[in-house]
Amino acid sequence: MDSDSSQSKGSVLGSKTTKVIVLTTVMFTFISYWRAAAVVVGDLGSTAYYIGGIAEQFVGKIAPFFILLVMLFSLAVNALYVESSPLFTRGGVYRVVKLAMGNWFAKISVSALMFDYVLTGPISSVSAGQYLTGLINELLHSAGLHFQLDRSISSMAIAIIIIIYFWWENIKGIEESSSKALKIFIITGVMGVIVITWGIVTLFMSDKPFFANLPPLHLELPEEAFGWLHGMDWVKSIGFISIIIAFGHSLLALSGSETLGQVYREVEFPKLKNLKKTVTVIFIFSFTLTTSVAFLGVMLIPDDIRPQYIDNMIGGIAMFLYGPLWLKLIFHGFVVIVGVLILSGACNTAIVGANSVINRVAEDRVLTDWFRKPSKKFGTTYRVLNLIAILQIATIILSKGDVLILGEAYAFGVIWSLTFKAFSMVVLRYKDKRPREWRVPLNFDGKKIHIPFGLLVIFMALLFTALTNLLTKPLATVSGIIFTVSFFIVFVISEHIVKKKTMEEKNITEEEFHSETHQKILEHFNLEDESQITPEAIESSLSDRVMVAVRDPSNLEHLKRIIEETDTEKTDIVVMIARVFKDKQNTEVKNDLESDERHLFSEVVNTAEKIGKPVIPIVVPTNNAFYSIMNVAASLKVREVVIGLSAKYKPDVQMQQLALLWGTVNSDENNHVKLRIIVLHKEYTIDL
Template sequence: MAAIIKPIRPTGSNQPEPQALFGKQTKAIVVTTGMLAFISFWRASAIVLCDLASTAYYIGGIVEQACGRSAPYFILAVMLFSYAVRAVYVESCSMFTRGGVYRVVKEAMGSTLAKISVSALMFDYILTGPISGVSAGQYLVGLINELLKLAHSGIILPADFSAAFFAIAVTAYFWRQNILGIEESSGKAMRIMQVTTVMAVIMIAWCGLTIFMRGAHLPPFELKFTDDSLGWLKHFPGARTIGTLGILIAFGHSILAMSGEESLAQINREIEAPKLKNLLRTGLVIFIYSLLLTSLVSFFAVMIIPDSVRMANYGGDLIGGLAMFMVGPLWARLALRAFVVFVGFLILAGAVNTAIVGSTGVLTRVAEDGVLLDWFRHPHKKYGTNYRIVNMVAMLQIATIVLSRGDMFLLGEAYAFGVIWSFVFKTLSVLILRYKDQYHRLWRMPLNLTWFRPGGKDFPLGLTLTFAVLLATAVINLFTKQVATISGISFTLALFLIFEISEKVNGQAQHAYG
């Protein structure tokens, strides 16, 4: 809010007007944040969950394809571990206005590693759109084929091809909307999560009734890896057993269940006061919601859908398949499945848009730091948006969909690369910043040993353990996820080289004009 302050002449004064004294009127502009609109922790939670909770639609099938019927246990373990990772983000946000990966890594380890970390993060963002769009397409195609089957039609839509076509159409739609300048609204996110919550409550209650009436057993805790899910470790002793190595491999295949954590750092600035208290509340709401929805859906799917048809018919459409095997009349199960598809379209399509918005935001901030050519920042002549960055992101996402041919499992394998390495760089940076006195934080991740003080500092046991688990998982994933390793490293190096070249070109231009 800007206010104009004018000098006021006292009542009854014989002094001349201010214009006569000073020649012209003096004006002062006071800039305040009084008119800025901040959001509650409920709305902040909804924005993050629109990205994070979407994984519930596809994570169960991807992890079971990799390690067998014990997948729900590892998804549960990842969702519990996500609270520790979220605590890392909360601590970083208590140090900076934004606690994103690029800013934190740059402060801790310098610009080179910051550019590498943001390159890995961009690989995550680029894949978020395709995997969400293809997942939404799989659910829609599954419902259409179910209805065609009930109508005794001989037409069956090819699942992967149709899902890829749908994902491209959704990506193209949101590309256009972002060129026009789509309005980001916490209210929209709140309504989407309200509808998703209704669906989740109905699903959980109906699954509970089904298990009560039919009976069911918890899935066995066993590991059944395929050669593809073991990658270069398929001949390594101990990789297929329930030991440290086998558990780490299965945990690594489940890690993408907590993708979307970076959204918490990006929304931090918009949270209303008291900011830190509401940020902690946001993290708790996200944890409880995603833990219940993602974990329970995975357990119910294995317990209710028969093994003979679960992965063969519903691998990419797990919640839709779950709806069809509930107790109750067929019309009610079809109605539930249609509702699941409707909610899935809302949340997964929203994740496609979030991926474009997030990618554009990250690259814009990098460009503002002189690491990306100024050419990318040129606004659209009519709409004023960063259309060149939006164009690049959309083209990369569409290319990813085309190359994957709508294969959810291939996308899921590649997706985990950017997720895990961005977490590794982030956690290591926050750990390093613990030993730099100038970085004050209002809150620290728990488990700090005050009795062990090397150099006069508390030993951050919680941060250290979190980093150790993330690093071990990331290294294991390098050897088990061949597609992710090759494509992820190639993409990261290519984008890093673009950053390096751009920074040098920008530096030369500044020197020439300086």
């Protein structure tokens, strides 16, 4: 960092009270790949509890094979996010589609995605409510009591309680909600191992040969599976169309995939490596649990009894395992409790995903910045979370908690958001020539031509399924289009209002509004002014600290290098701006960020989140930047002070001035500091 002032030490502060302003934001919170996987699995894995029953109603006993096919296909879908996420740290469908296809298609895709998220919470929480209500009624019956809870009303009430609970967890932050998700992930894994192992043992103990229990490989779709194609005999005669229809009715097993793109921002360093680990964990867990449950449900539960467990397939499996009845009843209770937990976790996934999507839209000035105002206590975007919770609760009430209606409807958002995503990734291979950290496999790279075969296959599979679903899922098509169009209209009107208001306030033209300068994303921060510069005041909990002084948002290479090389589990990185008073006679400290400071710290956020490590940002009011840097370094007992290229001073001059000032501010002979000036590929160091 450089300063426009090279005066002698002067007064460090113009105010007797405020010596440092500490910035807080959840944007510096990052989570492990286990937690990231747990958040996504909360939705993707929870479908194991209801996808088998829903798919069988439309596909028949062959449903487990199509669920197996969908789960294998999920690996290809996840590959889309592994390629796109490093390109767009705050990625997901919106950013990718916008760059590839423009604003309108981006709004349409994100509107369809919001339909998915708004329904994911209700269908999962209502399913959890039905599992819990069923268990309570069974216990009441076993106790000889004739009182029974109303299945519909009780499941709706439980669903609303679950949504409110995870709304509050997300208000407190992703670290809090991901911790709950990880615990649910672990206990669900234990349950999955038990039910799969016990189920396989039961099949071996059966009088029939093991593979004789497999569902028949015969596809005969019921009439309701054809939707608006009902009565068209020529459609039924084409086997490929029937396969696509069956695949589309099983696609609910993919629910939750888009959250992978939304949660990438929160994944800790090293981001891409941890994203790959996240995808691996998600695939192994969801593939094993969902596929196994689908097959065991058909192989263990008799055909005439299975319809009773259409909404409680794992509970049904538990009752037909080998062993005494009392043991099966205990395990059935355990399965239901775990089901309530993971289905509740799917609500958390939906809230996390929807919150990220709305924030991406608000950052792009499609929605007013009012939505991004952080909570004063927790720093989260509480207004967005409030909106999501209200929409999900309203959906539960309007649908009267009907799982089949909810499940049928929300497949629309899943398939169309993924289709837009896949097509956009194909377009970006030609439109965005930036080198990829990782690419979806199967590519032909000639001298003048590039053909992304892998991406094209994924896109065509999604497109065929999406178009087929439009005709075979009338409820999903009608409700999905109404919701998507409604959200799209809201986005268009809101964007127009925001643009008009911004142009009037800043007195700029439409061309200037759309310029890169005015389109930069500026973060919101909570500010806390402290009267003392101490580790406790800036919330630095580690004894080892490195301080990086920043001034120019376009010159943060030194910050990037320090973040990359520092182990933030052992060392705190303090990022400091020296707020030099422009008027020496007016040294009043405003507890607010100036526009250039907000811009600078927004770039600090971008740098930190791309790498995936937290920093501690502070603003120090002063009339001499160099003095302030060394004074803060002494007060915090930092190990290193790092500054970047100065536009005014040569590195040797910076070194000389800072060394002299260190001797002035440091009264402890045992307190030493290393001064580093990082300039492009060079570095100047001195031990003081």
